[in-house]
Each structure stands twice: as C-alpha cells, then as structure tokens.
Amino acid sequence: MTHPWFAGSTRPRVLAHRGLVTAAAAAHGVAENSFAAVAEAHAAGAAYVESDCHLTADGVVVLFHDADLGRVTGDPRPIADVASAELEDLMADRGGLITLAQALDAFPTLRFNFDVKAAPAAAPAGRIVAPHADRVLLTSFSDSRRRAALAAAHAAGGSPATSAGSSTLARVLAGAAAHSGRVLDRVLRGIDALQVPERRGALKIVTRGLLEAAHRRDVEVHVWTVNDPADMRRLLDLGVDGLVTDRADLALEIAADRDR
Structure with missing residues (x-):
C-alpha cells in the first residue's frame, strides 16, 4: 500500500533541499x-521540502543541517550547546530559525522529508511528526537513528514513510x-x-538495475x-522518481515540461 506521503502528488517528485534559497534571497x-x-520553496510550488533535525540545549528540535553553527552563522559552537532562544537571535537576519513543530504547523500543505542528524533528536522528532505522519518521511544516514525516530512516532500513534539508512542501502546494493x-x-521490507x-x-x-529492483518492490528512488538541469533531465530519462535539489525552481520547470 502506498504511503500518503506519495499519494496525490505526481512524479517526478521535486524535493527542495533545505528549502529554496534563490540568488536574490542569498544576497539578502x-x-x-x-x-x-x-517559505520560498512553498511559494515556488514545491510539494516536498527536505530538511534536517538537530536538538538544542533546551530540547527543541530545529531544522539545521550541520552539528555546529560555524558555516551558517560563524559561531563555532555545537547546536546541542545553544538554547533555542539564542539560536533564534543568531538566525534572525538569516531568514529566521524554524523548528520542526513550526514547519509542520506553518506549512500544513507541504510534505516534509526529515533527516535526523543527531541521536538525541530522534525520539523527540518522532513524537512531533506523529500527528502529521501522512505528510512526513523520516530518514537518517544512521539506520539506528532512523529506527529510533520511527519507533517514537509509532508509539505516539503515527506511521511516517521512511527511506533507507546507509547500512540498509549497502545491503540493497549487495x-x-x-x-x-x-x-x-x-x-x-518496510522501506518506502x-x-x-x-x-x-x-x-x-x-x-x-537498482531502479528495476526498487520499482519491482514499490520502492521509489530519489537522487541527491x-x-x-542537464543532470536532472538525464536522471529523469533513466527513470528516477525524484530529485533532491537546491534548485527546486529549475527542477519544477523541468518536471512541468515533461508533463506537457
């Protein structure tokens, strides 16, 4: 049975990688x-946003890729050592901090692909997404983090979709x-x-071969x-189901052209 995360949205799926930051937005x-x-990804027409989960010092799950603040804010501290209020101040002129709960509440029509980046974030993230599980895919490079997040979601009454972690992927390739x-x-089994x-x-x-093996088992393949644009077209011609991209605006145009 197809998970609701996939239902009602046509392929190819365009997953806005960490949202969408256009050149104009970056300049600001x-x-x-x-x-x-x-918000920019949503405004561009993306149905899916890919993001990452970390836990702050005061236990708030925030959308942030790196384990520390260095690359984004110039502050070298780990996110785990910074309280959410201070992180809000640091992100105030960088587009604004967004927590996992805020993302789900503020964008009720978006579907999210959340990558759990830190073990302490797994269980809280699972509990937060549980009421929204029909529009959430939970994943992690670490299968143990992925399973922990899924277990917490299931315990809270939700069943998000999921994609394979690194060890599962290695077994698939083998x-x-x-x-x-x-x-x-x-x-x-159990992988979407x-x-x-x-x-x-x-x-x-x-x-x-990988595409055929996955599709035979109703598993989609998304490439990041x-x-x-040339790579987007080539991969879609090959038969991939989705593209994870920093240029969701371009990918959406290419996807629309294929439907005409």
Whole structure:
C-alpha cells in the first residue's frame, strides 16, 4: 500500500533541499533550512521540502543541517550547546530559525522529508511528526537513528514513510549486484524510498538495475543533490522518481515540461 506521503502528488517528485534559497534571497542573507527558505520553496510550488533535525540545549528540535553553527552563522559552537532562544537571535537576519513543530504547523500543505542528524533528536522528532505522519518521511544516514525516530512516532500513534539508512542501502546494493530477489525482498521490507547520490566515488549507485529492483518492490528512488538541469533531465530519462535539489525552481520547470 502506498504511503500518503506519495499519494496525490505526481512524479517526478521535486524535493527542495533545505528549502529554496534563490540568488536574490542569498544576497539578502537568507540561509538554508531557515523559515524564509522553506517559505520560498512553498511559494515556488514545491510539494516536498527536505530538511534536517538537530536538538538544542533546551530540547527543541530545529531544522539545521550541520552539528555546529560555524558555516551558517560563524559561531563555532555545537547546536546541542545553544538554547533555542539564542539560536533564534543568531538566525534572525538569516531568514529566521524554524523548528520542526513550526514547519509542520506553518506549512500544513507541504510534505516534509526529515533527516535526523543527531541521536538525541530522534525520539523527540518522532513524537512531533506523529500527528502529521501522512505528510512526513523520516530518514537518517544512521539506520539506528532512523529506527529510533520511527519507533517514537509509532508509539505516539503515527506511521511516517521512511527511506533507507546507509547500512540498509549497502545491503540493497549487495542484493542487487547478486541479483538476489530474496535478499532484496527482506531488506526493502518496510522501506518506502531509496534516497541516494548518483555515485559515491568510483561506485555508481543509480543504475537501471537498482531502479528495476526498487520499482519491482514499490520502492521509489530519489537522487541527491542534483542542481544541473542537464543532470536532472538525464536522471529523469533513466527513470528516477525524484530529485533532491537546491534548485527546486529549475527542477519544477523541468518536471512541468515533461508533463506537457
């Protein structure tokens, strides 16, 4: 059965990576994963926003990619050492801090893809998304964090969609290389999507074989992070189901052209 996160939205899916920061917005200091970036993605027509979860010193789940504030604010402290009120001040002229709860409440028509970046954020994130589980996909590079977040959501009465973590993906790739349907059936049970880079070093991950293996089991393949229009078209021609991109505005235009 298809999870509601996928239902009612056509492919290819465009996932606005950390929201959308246009050149004009960047010139005004807007940062990724800010309230303004999510709002910009929504205004551009994106149905999906990809973001990341960390936990502040006072236990608030915020949308932020890095474990520390250095790259975005110039402050080297870890997010885990900063209270949410202070983080709000630091982000005030960078598009505004957005918490996980605020994202779900302020943008009720958006569907979110949340990557749990820190173990302490897993359980609180799961509990927060539970009432909104029909429009949330929870994931993490760490399968243990992913499972912890899902378990908390389930305990709170919600069943978000999910995509494979790194160890699960490694088993999928091994099963696909061995043409082992039994392994793939087992490993992909309970997985709704594979969200992957096109390649990792010399290893090509997104192949026709992987796409066929995933699609045979009703699992979608979303590729990150794809910003070049030629790459977008090439991957969509190959048969991928979604693009995670910093240029959601361009990807939406390309997706619309394919529907004409």
